Amino acid sequence: MELSKNFEHQAAEQKWYSHWLAQGYFNSQPDNRPAYTIVIPPPNVTGVLHMGHCLNNTIQDVLIRRAAMQGFNTCWVPGTDHASIATEAKVVQMLREQGIAKHSLSREDFLKHAWVWKEKYGGIILEQLKKMGCRLDWNRTSFTMDDHYYKSVIGVFVDLYQKGHIYRGKRMINWDVKAKTALSDEEVIRKETQQKLYYLRYAIEGTDKHIIIATVRPETIMGDSAICVNPNDERYQQLIGQKALVPLINRAIPIIADDYVTMDFGTGALKVTPAHDTNDYQLGQKHNLEIIDILNEDGTLNEAAQILVGEERFAARKKIVQLLEEGHYLEKKEDYTSEVGYSERTDAVVEPRLSLQWWVSMKQLSEPALEAVMGGEIAFIPEKFKNLYRHWMENVKDWCISRQLWWGHRIPAWYDDRGNYVVAANEAEAQQAYQAKYKPESAVVLTQDEDCLDTWFSSWLWPFEVFKGYSNPGNADVQYYYPTATLVTAPEIIFFWVARMIVAGKEYMHQIPFKQVYFTGIVRDKQARKMSKSLGNSPDLLELIDKHGADAVRFGIMISSPAGNDLLFDESSLEQGRNFGNKLWNALKLIKMWEAKVSPDATDDSAFALQWMQSRLYEVKAEVEILMQQFRLSEALKTIYSLVWDDFCSWYLEWVKPGFDQPIASKVYEQTIGFFTELLQLLHPYMPFITEEIYHLLQPRTTDLCQLQLVPGEQPDAAILAQGQLLKEAITGLRDARNKNQLKPKEAIVLHIQSAEQDLYSTIGSVLAKQVNAQSIAYTDDAVAGTISVVIGKDKFYIESERPIDTAAQKAELEKELVHLQGFLVSVEKKLGNERFVQNAKPEVIALERKKQSDAQEKIELIEATLKGL
């Protein structure tokens, strides 16, 4: 078969992925092998694959494929998250585009649209993962609103309520005016925002005096309940206890004192608006102030504001500034930058709002979860995230879990018309509970809470509920696969998700959900900006796969992603991956060319090359194993890359390559195929498609590479490795000398070697000769006149050619080397001359230094002698 010039990824990727699926390789059932389980961080159903997913899922696939090769029964569970708020926003938008307003629909009709949307778009991201080659067990695809999953979420809510961990309460929450829902603290993104600080003049009632306050939110003055100053502030002593008049509406409010107020910020006087600021609310509670809510849930001003009613808050701000200016209430305004909270999902400025919501009391639940990480039961990689985790868990706040949305798990609370309520898994149980609790005299109609639960209140059950661990406790799957092995996720969601999964795992499975958490970095663009949809700086992953191939994309992302560190994404690393694939492809082509020239009785001088390659392979296998255990996936890939490109292609293949029209010994041919196969296997977790393709092209096979078990390496032969090193140095040195003396590659030379280790050179001499284009090698005890002298290590080489020799250039070269060596020798001798070094340093270090010294001395003598001879 004629092989194409380069690897053609598109056909191969499709072919192999469908083959693997057809063979059922990715599907796992419990058996007597040890399990290695990963649950995918479920992407949002709204999602499309971006660079973050690419990084995250490639890492998981590498881990899974490697574990499979090591004999584990691997199970990687795919699935999606219903993403309550994100999805609802999408559906609302879609309906709006069709001219349908959400509030014109009933809850049931809206949810029908949402499900249609989910069925249509919700699986896109999973299909994209197939393009990347992910070894996911598609039979186990889960969704956070699957029947059993939904019931478990409700069950957990009821259970936590009954245990007293869930309560309903009126608190300040973060209100998203766009989505018209509460948000948890974690869903609020703080951003530095350019603002104006307005200095407003409030008249003191019954006097001609006034007090000036500073605010960035003049539109909320109608909600003011007080003005507050620091009790120690001398400027305002006599005003405390008096009343000020709110500009424009002339409502009288008290002037109070509290040391919460900073004297040197603004004017030292603060307007207190309990309904619209968290701190003001607390201040209001303390001083028993009136709460005047002037905003509607969509962020427009309501009747209580008296003026500008119906205006949107930011429009109102502009208008009220104008009114204040006209009324001479505006003292001055200045530029001011501060952090403002934005909704993670809708990017709307978050409005602090007093509201009745459901909460999880976290303190007690968190304790076992904190211990699991701090005590080392769960390992964090890298470890630095332990501190972050501890800090958050020790200061954990109650979790607001209700959302004023329809898409999600509906809160299982039922109310009568007087505000009494019960919590139960369904309406029938709710009725029972209601009867028991309130003992009504006649039948009462109960209505279910309209709100649904925070998305994370379902995702925190993910590691066990994908195995029905809650809905069907103790089933065979959950017993076999849980706890899972490794969680791979971004540090951004350590609080949202990781911490809460540990809490839920401990509470419901009485076991940790995973043994290790590998935190990936954040993918950034070349200007170090986070890749995001809104910035539009995230390349289209499918286009990249199409252009460079999935293997190249996987290579590119893995070569530059140490655990926990951000990575700057650059398409050039993909090109490196593509080139690497091409290199493998060409090695295949070369070996295939030998197929026709294999001869059992060909003479062969490749014994050394074979031994050397074997030892390098053993050596790298051990290195890679250690690196993988330490999760240094990027370095493991680099190690394999260099083994393939440098050792195998550049050195080994060149050493055993038969000359034109020469046969190749069958032993060498078979060994070469064996080596190549092992290299493919090492590389397969990173680049599954091309390795599988080449594996099959190399030889007819009855097995597939992805199912092949890794054979542990043996002890490498240190002597052979050292000899290989020497040989490589000699070849490089001689090639360099040829280059510098303008000897064309085609011009053959005669090589004279002056070495104490003639035996060694006679074993590797034929390889050496071929690599430096020497027609013959002679051994000598003395300098050979009229040649180019080259000193490599402790050996001297003389290149005899027909070219005239440029002695001056050689001399300069050698002198440069001499200076370097002398400098080196001085530093070594300084060390050895230091008594305290000799006394304190470890014996092996001293021995090494002595060896360095004698080596350097020998080399210096050698170079000096050579220089003399010139």
Place this chain on the structure above:
RNA sequence: GGGAGCUUAGCUCAGUUGGUUUAGAGCAUCUGCCUUACAAGCAGAGGGUCACAGGUUCGAUUCCUGUAGCUCCCACCA
């Protein structure tokens, strides 16, 4: 305001308990090669006082302290 981290070749980054022939890789650069696996390649080369200043040590890119610059997380300064 508190906490964490980063600063190594032109660029992006490795460097694993302080000593490994006086710091490695990829990309970029320079020189020579269309050598029948690969020009997406081959053979070579150049390039770094390891942010700065102190300290510990026989010895520091590596440990400690301080300084500067950058990044991230947390926190109620309107």
